[in-house]
Amino acid sequence: MITMPLVDNFFINILFAIAALIGIALSIRSSLVFWYSSSNQQKTLIDQINALLPQTQCGQCSFEGCLPYARAIARGGAINQCPPGGEATIIRLAHLLNDYPEPLNSAHGSIEPTKIAFIREAECIGCTKCIQACPVDAIIGGAKLMHTVIASECTGCDLCVAPCPVDCIDMLALPAQNPWQWQLPTELQSTAAARR
Amino acid sequence: MSSTNFLHLPRQQLRRRKIFGGIKPAPHKAASLRSRIMPMPLPPQLILPINQYHGTNSSPLVKVGDAVLKYQALTEKLDHTGAALHAPTSGRITAICSAPIAGHPDNAALCIHLQCDGDDNSLELQPCLNHDQLTGFEVLRKIDAAGIVGMGGAGFPTAHKLRLAIEHGTELLIINAAECEPYISTDEALLRERAREVVIGAELLRTACHAPRCVIAIEEDKPAAIAALRSALAHSPIELMLLHSTYPTGGEKQIVQAVTGLEVPVGQYPLNLGILLHNAGTAYAVYQAVAEGKPSISRIITLTGRALQTPKNFEALIGTPVAFLLKLCGVQEQHHLTTVMGGSLMGLQLAHTEAPVTKTTNCLIAATVEDFPQPEPELACIRCGFCAEVCPARLLPQQLYSFARTHNHTQLQSYGLDDCIECGACAYVCPSNIPLVQYYVAAKQELRTLSVAREQSEHWQTRFQFHQYRTKQEKDSARERRIPTALSPVELLPTDSSPITSVQFSRQLAQQEIADAVARANAKRSSRLATDTQMPQHPAKDKE
Amino acid sequence: MSQFFGIIIAAALVNNVVLVQLLGVSALFSYSNNLRNAIELAWMSGSIMFASAVINLLVGRWLLAPLQLEFLQLILFVVVSASLAQLLLSQLAPRLPHSFRRLGLEFYLISGNSAIVGLSLLNMTSVRSIPDSITYSLGAAIGFGLLLVMFAALRERLETADIPAPLRGAPIHLISAGIVAMCLLGFAGLV
Numbered sequence: 001m002i003t004m005p006l007v008d009n010f011f012i013n014i015l016f017a018i019a020a021l022i023g024i025a026l027s028i029r030s031s032l033v034f035w036y037s038s039s040n041q042q043k044t045l046i047d048q049i050n051a052l053l054p055q056t057q058c059g060q061c062s063f064e065g066c067l068p069y070a071r072a073i074a075r076g077g078a079i080n081q082c083p084p085g086g087e088a089t090i091i092r093l094a095h096l097l098n099d100y101p102e103p104l105n106s107a108h109g110s111i112e113p114t115k116i117a118f119i120r121e122a123e124c125i126g127c128t129k130c131i132q133a134c135p136v137d138a139i140i141g142g143a144k145l146m147h148t149v150i151a152s153e154c155t156g157c158d159l160c161v162a163p164c165p166v167d168c169i170d171m172l173a174l175p176a177q178n179p180w181q182w183q184l185p186t187e188l189q190s191t192a193a194a195r196r
Numbered sequence: 197m198s199s200t201n202f203l204h205l206p207r208q209q210l211r212r213r214k215i216f217g218g219i220k221p222a223p224h225k226a227a228s229l230r231s232r233i234m235p236m237p238l239p240p241q242l243i244l245p246i247n248q249y250h251g252t253n254s255s256p257l258v259k260v261g262d263a264v265l266k267y268q269a270l271t272e273k274l275d276h277t278g279a280a281l282h283a284p285t286s287g288r289i290t291a292i293c294s295a296p297i298a299g300h301p302d303n304a305a306l307c308i309h310l311q312c313d314g315d316d317n318s319l320e321l322q323p324c325l326n327h328d329q330l331t332g333f334e335v336l337r338k339i340d341a342a343g344i345v346g347m348g349g350a351g352f353p354t355a356h357k358l359r360l361a362i363e364h365g366t367e368l369l370i371i372n373a374a375e376c377e378p379y380i381s382t383d384e385a386l387l388r389e390r391a392r393e394v395v396i397g398a399e400l401l402r403t404a405c406h407a408p409r410c411v412i413a414i415e416e417d418k419p420a421a422i423a424a425l426r427s428a429l430a431h432s433p434i435e436l437m438l439l440h441s442t443y444p445t446g447g448e449k450q451i452v453q454a455v456t457g458l459e460v461p462v463g464q465y466p467l468n469l470g471i472l473l474h475n476a477g478t479a480y481a482v483y484q485a486v487a488e489g490k491p492s493i494s495r496i497i498t499l500t501g502r503a504l505q506t507p508k509n510f511e512a513l514i515g516t517p518v519a520f521l522l523k524l525c526g527v528q529e530q531h532h533l534t535t536v537m538g539g540s541l542m543g544l545q546l547a548h549t550e551a552p553v554t555k556t557t558n559c560l561i562a563a564t565v566e567d568f569p570q571p572e573p574e575l576a577c578i579r580c581g582f583c584a585e586v587c588p589a590r591l592l593p594q595q596l597y598s599f600a601r602t603h604n605h606t607q608l609q610s611y612g613l614d615d616c617i618e619c620g621a622c623a624y625v626c627p628s629n630i631p632l633v634q635y636y637v638a639a640k641q642e643l644r645t646l647s648v649a650r651e652q653s654e655h656w657q658t659r660f661q662f663h664q665y666r667t668k669q670e671k672d673s674a675r676e677r678r679i680p681t682a683l684s685p686v687e688l689l690p691t692d693s694s695p696i697t698s699v700q701f702s703r704q705l706a707q708q709e710i711a712d713a714v715a716r717a718n719a720k721r722s723s724r725l726a727t728d729t730q731m732p733q734h735p736a737k738d739k740e
Numbered sequence: 741m742s743q744f745f746g747i748i749i750a751a752a753l754v755n756n757v758v759l760v761q762l763l764g765v766s767a768l769f770s771y772s773n774n775l776r777n778a779i780e781l782a783w784m785s786g787s788i789m790f791a792s793a794v795i796n797l798l799v800g801r802w803l804l805a806p807l808q809l810e811f812l813q814l815i816l817f818v819v820v821s822a823s824l825a826q827l828l829l830s831q832l833a834p835r836l837p838h839s840f841r842r843l844g845l846e847f848y849l850i851s852g853n854s855a856i857v858g859l860s861l862l863n864m865t866s867v868r869s870i871p872d873s874i875t876y877s878l879g880a881a882i883g884f885g886l887l888l889v890m891f892a893a894l895r896e897r898l899e900t901a902d903i904p905a906p907l908r909g910a911p912i913h914l915i916s917a918g919i920v921a922m923c924l925l926g927f928a929g930l931v
Contacts, residue, residue, distance in 0.1 A: 013742060020745060055653035057660045065660065098777045120721070136659040137666075155656050162713040170721050171714060182638040185574060185631050186601060576902030598900035 046074045052092050056084045057135035058157030060109045065135070073097070083109035084156070115171040116154040117161070119147055123168035130160035130169060210411060210437060213457050215450045217586040218442035219621045221541070223417065225381040228500040228507040233385050235511050236494075236524070238285055242310040242515035243552035245297050246271050246281065248351045254278035256308060262289045266318035267491055270308055273343075276356040279555075280343035282491040283310060284513035286317040298518075298537050298544055298551040307552070310515065321489035327400060332362070335404040335486055342485035344492045347477035348372060348446075349538070351556040354478055361405045361472045369407040370455055371398045373414040373421070373476040374439055374446035377539030380559040382496040383476045385509040387414070387421035390480060391428035393487075397479030398434055400486050405472050410434045412476070413455050415441040443541065444619040448473055450588050462615055477558075497553060499525045501562035503532035512553055518560055519549040527562050534568060536561040541620040575628035583622035583632065589615050593622040593632055600639035605646060608639055616640075744875055750931045751879025757855050758887050759921040761862075764855025767884070768891050768917055769910070778892030782885035788828055789856050789884055792821040793877035796860035801870060810864070817860040825856075855884060890920070 050070035061081040063069040073079055079093040080102045087104070094101035104111060119130070119139070126144040131137075138154045141147030149160075149169075161169045246254050253274040258264060264283045271281040291309040324330065324338075340355035371394070375383040387394060395412075402410045412429070414422060416438040429436055439445050439454050449460045452471055460466050466473055474482075477495060484490040493514055500507040505526030512521060518535060536543040537551070539559055553560075561567065583593035591612050599607045616636050623632040757763050767785065796817045804810055859880050863873045894916055903912050 016745075017742075050657075051650070051653075053653070054649070055656040055660065057656070066657070095774070098774075120724070123720075135663055136656050137663050138659075153656075153659065158710065158714065161717060162710045164713070164717075167713060167716045167720055170717055182634070182641050184600065184638045185634050577900075598897070601900045 046070050048096060049073050049093065052085075052089055052096065053082060054084045054089065054155075056155040056157045058084060058155070058159060060084070062108065078102075078105065080105045081108045083111055084114075086111045113173055115156045115158070115173050116151055117149045117156070117158065118151075118170045118172050119149055120168040120170065121146055121148065123166050125166055127165060129163035129165065133159045133163045135159065210435070210455055211457070212437055212439055213454055214440055215442060215445055215454050215588055216590050217588045217621060218444065218450075219586050219624050220442055221378050221624065223441075224378045224500070224540070225384065225498075228379075228381045228498045228509055229385060229388075231506075231508045233389055233496055233509045233511050236513060236516065236521070238312050238314055238316065239513070239516050239520045240312060241290075241517070242284060242287070242312060242513065243295050243297075243517060244270065244281055244284075244308045244310060244515040245295075245305045245552065245554060246292075246308060247305060248279055248345055248353075248555065252277040252279075254281065256292055258289050258292075258308070260289055260292055263287070264289060264310065266316055267321065267493065268319055269343075269491075273353070276353065276359075279345050279353040279355075280341065280491070281308075281514075282343060282493050284493040284515055285310075285312050286315055287312040296548070296551055297554070298546050298557075303547070323489040324486055327396065327487045330400075330403065330486065332404045332406055335400050335482075336362075338486045339404065339482055342481070342491040344478060344481045344485060345555050346475060347481060347495055347555065347558070348475035349556050349558060351554075354474070354482070357472070357474075358401070358404050361407075361467055364467050365470060366405045366407040366467075366472045367409065367470040368456070368472070369398070369402050369405060369410040370451060370471060370473045371401075371410070371412040371434075371476055371479050372446060372451055372473050373412055373425075374451055375418075376415060376441065376443040376446040377541055378443070379498065379500050379561050380539045381498045381500075382509060382558050383414075384418045384421045385498070386476060386480055386496050387418070388424050391421070391424035393483045394476050394479050395425070395428045395432055395434060396487060397481070397483035398474075399432065400482050401472075401474055401479060402434075407472060411437050411455055413437045413439055413451055415439050415445060417441040443621065444588055444617070447588065447617050447619060449617070462612070492555060495553075495555060495557075497521070497557055498559040499562070500559065501536075502564040502567050503528050503562040514555055515552045517550055517552055518546065521553065521560060522549060522562055525562075531564040532562050533565050534563050536563060536568075540568070541624065542618065571631070572629045574630050577630060578628055580627060582625040582627065586621040586625050588619060588621065589617055591616060596639070597630065597632055597635055600635040603639075603642065605643055608643060613639060613643065743872075746931045747872060747875045748879040748882065751876045752883030752886060753924060753927045754930055756883045756887065756924050757859055757880045758884060759917070759924050761858070763858035764853045764884070765917070767853050767855060768887065769913060774896060775889065775892050778889050782888040784829065784832055785853075785888065786881040786885035787832075788821075788825050789859065790877055790881040791828065792817075792824045792856045793859045793863060793880070794874055795824065796820055797863045797870065797873050797877065800860070800864045813861065813864055814857070817857050821856045821860070855880075887920075891917070894920075 046067075047070075050067055053066040053070060055066050057065045059065070060083050061069045063072060069077070069082070073093065079097065079099060080090050081104075082089055083104060090104065091101045093099070117138075124141075124147050126141065126147065128141065128143050128147070130147060131139045131141060135157065136153055136155055138150045139147055139160065140150060156171070158171050161167075161171065246256055248254075254271040255274055256271050258270055263286075264270065265286045266283055268283045269280055270283050271278075273279055287310045289308060290311045292306065293309070294304045295307040295309070296304045297307065327335075336355060336358055339358065344354040345351045346354060346357070373383045373387060373394075375381070398410055398412060410433070412425060412434060414425065414436070416422070422436070422438065425436055437455055439451070444450055445454055448466060451473065452458060452460055452466045452469070456471065458469055458471075460469060481492050481495070485492065494511050495514065496509055497512045498507075498509050499521055504522070505528065507525060510521060510524070518537070522532075522535070535546040535549055537546055537557055537560055538544055540561065543559070543561065577594060577597060579594060581594065584591075587593055589612070595611050596608065596613055596616070599611065600613075613636060618633050618636065620633050623630065626632060751757070755761055758765055758768060799816065799820065800810075800813055804813055804816070859877060863877065866873065866876075868876060891913075895913065898912060898916065907915070
């Protein structure tokens with residue numbers, strides 16, 4: 001085989017060879033990182049999806065909790081079945097999975113502002129059915145004793161409303177949290193334009 | 197202790213350096229420096245926010261109707277984030293309620309309304325003439341009692357900062373007199389007239405934090421202040437350093453770099469390098485607290501802008517309404533377009549002038565259309581790169597802008613949006629008039645909301661996992677009890693044996709049942725509301 | 741050695757299989773949202789391209805040429821590339837969940853695209869020796885992968901650019917592809 005120099009100058013060839021070697025070394029290093037982590041990829045994909053879900057454990061997606069839904073999504077399920085997550089979760093899931101964002105599947109509910117449960121204590125009979133139903137143990141109380149919802153722990157999944165035999169649980173909207181919201185200037189312009 | 201050891205550079209001057217990037221806007225300070233610092237006449241009413249800023253913790257010591265004397269403590273701090281507040285003048289407390297203040301996230305905060313009686317009766321002060329013989333601990337105690345907070349704009353309680361510095365070990369104390377932002381001239385006026393007091397305050401701070409070395413850093417375009425400082429520092433071991441007059445040299449990380457050449461790493465503070473920073477105004481407040489025994493009740497504020505007939509620096513009482521100060525300077529309402537609290541680059545536009553002056557307000561600009569002309573329309577980014585040239589934090593504003601527009605949160609974090617100091621240099625130089633800082637502030641808020649939501653969902657997930665664990669444990673103790681993970685086989689997830697799943701599984705089928713139950717509960721609630729006057733309130737509504 | 745690098749550079753840049761020789765341009769517009777997915781796609785397509793090109797080369801030079809069955813080359817190459825793509829991708833799919841999910845069946849089609857068949861045909865007609873042709877295929881695969889990644893990065897940038905409404909989406913991507921092709925012409929005469 002006739003070895004032709006790339007360029008006539010010897011030193012520039014050496015320089016080129018060094019640059020090529022460094023480039024190859026760097027790409028091997030980064031691909032090692034890639035392949036090393038890929039063995040965990042199956043597990044971390046489910047965890048990545050689960051991290052994007054709101055964890056209300058409400059079951060509106062027709063799975064028994066958020067982790068089973070995450071597993072279903074990883075196996076190819078639809079990403080538009082989570083009403084508590086809203087549009088933002090669908091878009092983020094689409095971005096993660098290289099998929100197209102779709103509007104929320106209305107068969108699974110509609111996007112509503114967050115509510116938390118409130119037990120009307122005057123009517124509570126202490127049956128503990130709601131305590132058993134709550135997926136995050138946000139209701140405290142005992143048999144024949146007063147039950148109450150810990151507001152800071154309630155996820156608003158409204159699974160406690162149905163079991164209550166005296167219908168004493170209300171779902172009330174949260175008070176407005178932080179009215180001072182900065183908007184991106186482009187959004188400000190478009191809302192101004194829409195108003196015009 | 198940190199490894200940077202300034203002790204080994206004995207009398208050798210620390211060399212001044214340039215900061216990264218930066219801009220040189222026109223200073224606009226001459227107008228307010230034409231006269232001396234003026235004392236302020238007593239306003240009819242003072243509005244004193246109980247908390248310094250959102251998230252701090254103080255509680256009032258007085259009730260509505262109390263008569264208070266000047267220097268009397270009005271609030272006490274509940275933890276280290278709070279600072280005591282003292283009555284700036286004598287009078288009567290007329291209300292303790294929510295009032296609009298500037299810069300608060302909800303635009304209103306709990307304030308003490310003090311009706312001034314004009315007599316200015318004060319408590320007996322306890323000055324300390326031998327302040328140079330006090331120990332560090334005594335100085336710290338006096339600073340704590342006086343309720344001094346950082347006067348540079350951050351408002352961090354000085355005593356707590358000193359405590360952290362003592363714990364960590366300080367090697368260098370820098371007094372920040374840089375004042376780089378246009379329109380603000382408080383520190384310059386202060387140093388011009390009261391340099392001796394500032395130097396004594398710096399000495400006291402040095403005693404308190406046990407720093408072996410102290411530097412006063414000032415920009416080189418303030419000749420009168422520099423001359424006064426030089427004569428005040430004649431017999432003092434404190435050094436003077438003149439910095440290049442660039443904006444934003446006065447920023448915390450920037451001034452550390454300009455004075456020492458060290459860069460504060462991401463996520464850390466200058467204290468981690470053994471460097472303590474205090475504003476010159478804070479040093480003056482420390483002098484007043486220790487040597488004169490006066491708590492923090494007033495500060496120097498610059499009133500400037502073309503709408504004022506006589507712009508000047510005031511020694512204003514905390515809690516003075518902005519409108520009162522503007523009237524003292526002869527504000528011409530027909531030209532007065534906006535009021536800005538702060539400088540022209542980082543200041544906050546006030547919606548109305550009823551807001552009070554706080555311990556961190558350093559400047560009020562009553563602007564006309566000539567001062568702040570109508571911003572030109574935002575054009576498309578032409579990728580010129582001027583913004584990256586001037587960014588003092590060495591970020592890439594162009595990239596951050598495009599990621600903010602596409603809400604690309606992972607890239608925003610990896611490009612360092614959290615390190616943006618919001619100085620406004622990038623927006624200042626942008627040829628397309630893009631309001632870059634607004635994008636970054638909105639994006640930061642989005643990131644914060646997201647991280648709060650994520651923390652909450654992680655918390656709920658933990659509770660749910662414990663709930664499953666507990667239910668399984670209750671049901672059978674013989675089988676393995678493992679918290680299900682992503683790779684557990686399906687059998688280990690809760691099955692029909694647990695009551696919760698029977699409800700959850702049937703969610704899809706029981707959608708109608710749940711909707712009916714909610715409807716029944718709502719109907720009951722409205723019928724109760726109609727008949728029962730003793731309806732308990734929603735617990736969350738009590739939070740204000 | 742320098743001949744090896746020379747051929748790689750020639751195949752990857754100077755005679756880039758997509759933008760200079762204009763084979764398999766459809767692969768450029770397999771819209772991956774972000775860079776990470778594009779890197780996965782580039783790995784997949786690159787490895788399939790190299791593997792198929794080598795197998796087709798060997799089959800063509802050692803089987804078809806001696807038996808004078810060159811007229812079967814097109815069908816054979818298509819069958820080989822498609823089945824190899826199927827085989828390799830079913831192995832790779834669990835490792836590359838991000839791309840697999842979106843594309844589904846297109847997953848296999850995009851990876852086994854016309855650039856592979858074109859490359860194999862080019863190898864058959866060239867006078868290069870077998871080692872040189874293998875090197876050439878490696879270079880072509882690298883160039884192809886490089887282009888996929890470059891275009892994904894370009895698309896990320898184009899998302900926030902101020903593009904006039906009629907040109908948003910496919911038109912501006914095609915225009916960008918044309919401009920990048922012109923840029924690659926600058927490599928002419930390098931090797």
